[in-house]
Every structure is written in structure tokens, then in C-alpha cells.
Amino acid sequence: MWFSTSNFPVSGKVALIIGASQGIGADLALKLYERDCSCILVARTASKLKQQIERIEKSVGKKENTSLSYLAHDVSDYDQCVELWDQIVDSHHQDPDVIFCCAGSSVPKLFNDLTGAEIQSGITTNYNTAVNVVHAGFKKVLATNPKLAFNKHKHRHVILFSSVASFYGFIGYAQYAPMKAAIQSLSIVLRQELGPYNYRVSCVFPGNFMSEGFVEEQKTKPEITITIEGPSSPIPGEECAELIINKLSKGYDTVTTDFIGWLLGCSVLGVLPRTWGLFQVIVSFLFSIFAPLANWIVYRDIIKYFKKRQLEIESEAVDEDEESHKKK
Template sequence: MGISWSNQMPVEGKTVLITGASEGMGKSVARQLSEKGANVILVSRNVSRLEAAMAEAKAAARNPKTQRFYFISADVTKPDYAPALVAEAVAWNDNRPIDIVWCVAGMSTPDFWLEVPLSQTRSQMDINFWGAAEMAHAILRVWCAPDAPVVPEPKHLIFTSSVVAFFPIVGYGPYTPAKSALRGLADTLVQEVEAYPQNVKIHVVYPASISSPGYERENKTKPGITKMIEEGDPVQTPDAVATSSIRGLEKGHYAVTTAFFGYILRWSSLGGSPRNNWFVDTIMACLMPLIWIFALPDIFSKIRKYRKAHGHPANYRAKAIEGDDQKVIT
């Protein structure tokens, strides 16, 4: 989580799996990583769009004679979709682990939360949160298994959240909870992977509005007040978002924003929540970053010390059960 001048996520010769890769940001990410020499596995539901996106990524290959490309049609909203998908990807990759997994799949159908069925929030939670969470659970259980190799070069798991996770806006009620939950999961996992001996890096990308087919669909249901609040906010192209995201990842950033607007919202991470006391809360918001300078390194240090003392987390439960058995025997 520090600053480095070297590339912290080189992709040449590596295999990258991208969900939501058939259009918008995901398709741009696939093409740009191909330009950098990556082998790419594209995942989405629509086969015809996947074929077109894969052809575009192939055409952009830095090393066309050696780079490999593959697509898998899958619905990320389905429970337990990810283990089989990961197994298929690993088999295609000559039974070698995937190096980078980037969860881009998502959608937004804005509206007033009270005015639409609750099922709309559930469906957006399924694709925006559970789609990424299922993949994260499956790939991390491969990367961090007790018998998984411990190597210096890290694996990378990348979530795609949204700036609404920093600053909720009226009209995104069915969408914001999923992206906020994804931020919370990532903030937890970035600590949890420290308990494992394997080298795994967690990242979160926070784009704002992207001029994609999804954005066009989004505007069909977006309330007028939401459009009014967003008026003047920059709308980035998928290529610009992909470029900014990759640049941040190569710098080793954990939280990656893709435009200055996103930086501002990340810096003001109290977000748009009302204050209990404007004066006290504002003063404490200024002081808290100074406290976290000392508190966060202490937390991570304790996790690493515990890992060294107790080994792989898979052993924790076994030791606990063994201890309980001994208590029963005595």
C-alpha cells in the first residue's frame, strides 16, 4: 500500500481473467492488457459479444505469436458459478493458477428505492456484489490453499466498485448498497490475505460515469433529480477508465480512482452521510487520518506476527477442534 516507481502489476506473459469483458470497461481492459502482453480469459453471458471482444483483444496483442485468448460464457449472478469457471480457466491455462482476476461485471438501474420493487435491489446485489464475491471466494481458495505455492511475485484480485461507495446520490438506492458492500469486503480481505503465507494483493477500482452501453441503459430509468445533481460531472470513455485503472494498479495502489472527481470523493471518505455535529465531526475527520497513520500499520503488523506464530489459517480450526477434544477427554 506504499508508493513505488516500478511496475507493481506487470502482465506480459501472465494470464488475466476478466468478468464483464464483452462490452464497456471490461472490453477496454481486455484489449489494453492484451496490448501489454497478457494472455486473456474473457467472461460474460453473451457469446456473440464475447467473440467480438476476444477478436478485438487478439488484434491488439503485443506478442501475437505467443499470447493466448479464451472466453467463457457464464452468468455471474448464479450461486456457485465461480468454482467451475475457475477450474475451466485453470485447465485452459495448462493447469497453472490464474495470475490476475479482475471483476468488472456490473450494472446499474437507477430509480427511487421506495418506488421500485425490492427485487430490483436484490438483482443489482446479485450482479454487483455477489458476482464479484463468488469469484473472489473461489479464486482466493485456490491461491491461498494450504498446498498452494509461496512465490515472491503476487497474484492480484481486483474489484470494481463505484464512486457512489464514497458518496451516495439520490436515485442510486437500488445500486449503492451493492457497491458499498463490495468496498467493505475488499477492505476486509486486504487484511485477511495478510494471514496467509501466499503473496496476494487486493485492489478496488472506483470509476464514476462511463459512456458505455450500460450507461445508456442506466439513463432510461435515472430520475431527473439524479441527472440534475450529476450535471457537469465528467463522463469518461471506457478506454479512459481502463487506462487510468491500469495505471493505478501498476503503481501498486489499493484504492484506484479514475478521475480527479473520484480522488476528491475518496479523500472525503466520510462521504455524504449527515454529521451529528458539524464542528466536532469536521475536526475529528481532519484528525483521524493522523491516527490511522499509526493504527493501520499496527493492525497489519499484528496479523503478520500471528501468521508467523500460528501458520496457515487452515490449521486454526483443526487446532481449535483438537483443543476442544482434549478438554472433553480430561
């Protein structure tokens, strides 16, 4: 598998990319278009999608037999997903071979500091966008081919985007990690339910990569979250997109983009498709021995953080009292 690169042929195909107005979705569109794959870019904001198409055409040049188009829809709304698929299939007469569900956003904050709107956004953006697109699209395929036997459908490929945070969720990611774990679980279910219809289902677990979203995350990320994460330099978005395509081409359906991601993935192997499976089993065994110690160290750091925070709060309260007495 490692030496083969023929498992993700995209030349002459059509890719639907959800969350393509920025970040990894936009970078994947560029890399796929370079490989002569027609791309339909989808996000909520038409102006941003236009900018990405201009960027791709400026970088790669216009191609005669390969198209770039966009559709502005909020796919967290199921009804808009139905409209999206109606437009693609009925109006544009296209049948995407590859579906990338890249939409997502993280608001790293302590649980108590999150707003209700931020929690809801975590659900709609990180989970609903993926499940809505795949479900509405699958129903459209079945409705368009009502008499076709299940195993006679053309080969299609769904690529869901989870996160390394789904392997090990920790303080600061309550709005994000649980939804990305749900995407991981969804990939397992879809592999069973869509597989008979000739769908390949892959799940990507990216580490840090440079994007507009990554920059925004740093503005709210708690100090303790940064401490637990440790030093991590984000890789360029285009490099991340290239890594993902390369691993899909080698036939991997559990895709990580760095060594830390692969390592953490070993701690929750379960029924996920393997990558270097024998080594993963060995590392998983080691994790089962050392995980309690690692959890103890992390929790010790968390307690230290809250003690320090409490002292700062008490110190501020004393300063306020002294200032109040001076004014009197």
C-alpha cells in the same frame, strides 16, 4: 510511488476478467493484451465475448505467445463459479495471476419506483459476482496446493470494482450504491485475509465513463439525481482502462479515475489505502466541517423536487377530472 510504474507487471501473465463482454471489462482486456498479458474473458453471453475477442485481435493483432480466450458463465451463481475455476485450472491448465471483478450494473430510479427484480439484480450483479469469483478461486488455489505454506504461494492480484457512488450514496442509487459500498468493505477484509497468501487486493472507484451501461442508465435516471450529480462528461472507456492500469502500476490500491472521485474518497478515508495521503487528510478535515452544510443543500433540493412532483401529480389529477366532466 507516484514516479514508479513497476508495481503492476502483466507481460507474460494471465488475467481473468469478469464482466468482459462490454464496458470497462472489455476495454481492460484490450489494454492488457496490448501489454502481452494473456486474457480469459468471462461473462454470461458467449456471442458477446466472441465479438470482444474479434475486436481486440482486429485492434491489436494476434500475438504468438499471448492468448485470448473466453468462458461463458453466470458468476452470480456460486456453483457456476466453481465450474469456471475447475475449467480454468483443471481443463485449461491456467493459474490466473490477476483477477479483475468488473461486472456491475446500475438502475437509477427512485426507491419507490424500483421493482423487486431490480433490487435483487443489484445484489447479484454488483456484489455476488465479485465475492463468488474470489472465494471460489481462493478455495481452488488452496485445494490445488494443499501442502504449500501460506506464505509460499505465488503472488496474485485481485482487483475489485466499486464506484464513486460508494463514497457518497444519494437519491436514485438505492439499487446500486449500497452494493458498491459492500465491495469497498470486502476489499478491506480480503486485504487482511488474502494478504498472508501473497495476494495484493486493490479496489477501483470509477467515475463516469462511456459504455453501454452508462447509456442505459440515462434512460431511467431521475431528474433530481441528475441535478445532484451536476454536469459530468463521461470519459472514453479505453481512457478509463488506461488510467486504472497506470495507477495500479504506480502501486495504488485505492484507484479513482477523476478528481471528483478522489475528492469524495477523502470524505470516507477510514482504513482504505491512501493516494496522496497527506492531502487526503487535510481535505478530510475540511469535509468534516462542511459536510453538514452540503447535506443540508442536497436535502433542500430533494424537498423542492418532491414538492414540484406533488404539484405535477395534483395538476394531472385536476386535468383528468375536468376531462371526465366534459365527457359527461
